[in-house]
Amino acid sequence: MDSQVLIPSIGAFLAVVCFATGVLFIARAQAAKRIRNRLQDVILLGNGDDSARTVILRDMQLSSIPFLNDLLKNARWAQKLDNLLVQGGISIRLGIFILLMGVLGASGFLVMTAVFNRPLLSLPVGLVGTALPIFYARQRKFQRVRKFEQQFPDSLDMLNRALRAGLALNGAIQIVADESPDPVAQEFRVLFEEHRLGLDMKEALKKLAGRVDSTELRLFVTAVILQRETGGNLAEILERAATIIRDRFRILGDIRTLTAQARLSGFILTVLPVVMAALIYFVAPEYLKGLVVDPIGRVLIVAAVSLQVIGFLVIRRIINIKV
Secondary structure, three states: OOHHHHHHHHHHHHHHHHHHHHHHHHHHHHHHHHHHHHHOOOOOOOOOOHHHOOOOOOOOOOOOOHHHHHHHHOOHHHHHHHHHHHHOOOOOOHHHHHHHHHHHHHHHHHHHHHOOOOHHHHHHHHHHHHHHHHHHHHHHHHHHHHHHHHHHHHHHHHHHHHHHOOOOHHHHHHHHHHHOOOOHHHHHHHHHHHHHOOOOHHHHHHHHHHHOOOHHHHHHHHHHHHHHHHOOOHHHHHHHHHHHHHHHHHHHHHHHHHOHHHHHHHHHHHHHHHHHHHHHHHHOOHHHHHHHHOHHHHHHHHHHHHHHHHHHHHHHHHHOOOO
């Protein structure tokens, strides 16, 4: 097929897909707005301030298509991916997220095939395009958890002071939800509302630990649950937990400083061969043709990729020091 016909066809296809995706997003936003307007009198903080409203009911459907929704509910990988969206604070359905992955993967594959005429690189580029939303979600999760952990010790101190002032645990949690910055305020607000609407505090704490993948938060949740089951001074327990968390952050900072050179070396050694191979393929493809055509060359490529992966995993294992 002539490229003058193929390229406009691909552009029209991508335009239709983007339009359909946009319609789905608009329809979902309108439905969510109607639900929020309907439930605004139910899900409010005690002071009735509209600016402090928080929606704790989450759409549990993974897709608006019933067949796809049932299929995703029974898939373990889909549940993990949906949990990743929750932990990253990405408020879209899993079905739309998977559709976005497919669109990016197909776009990368078609563009590399039609525009650059590089069939050998089309499949890897398509796979990278498919994985880009997952990388974005993981980065959002990492940033959100890191910000949460930086704010958490101060929030624990605030919770401790509220308990020492005579407030009950639920009232102290409300103080943290009102006074702390996001994302700590957001998560504690959801915790407060879930308990206020009838969920047991133990279950609400477990759901909080599931929404934020943080060792420090799990330490807090375990301490509170144990205190509610066995008794004890919760204020003293939280004070010690805040001290432990601050010491852990200090040690982690020292470790990151000491392993910075090793992390940079591992990144360069992993990325450099791939970048050089791509540059050589675009500039002088005949230099790599022998490796692809010759059986021994293909064996060498597999061996080189395997050694690169092994080296990356070894370096990552060395610098991944648990605290």
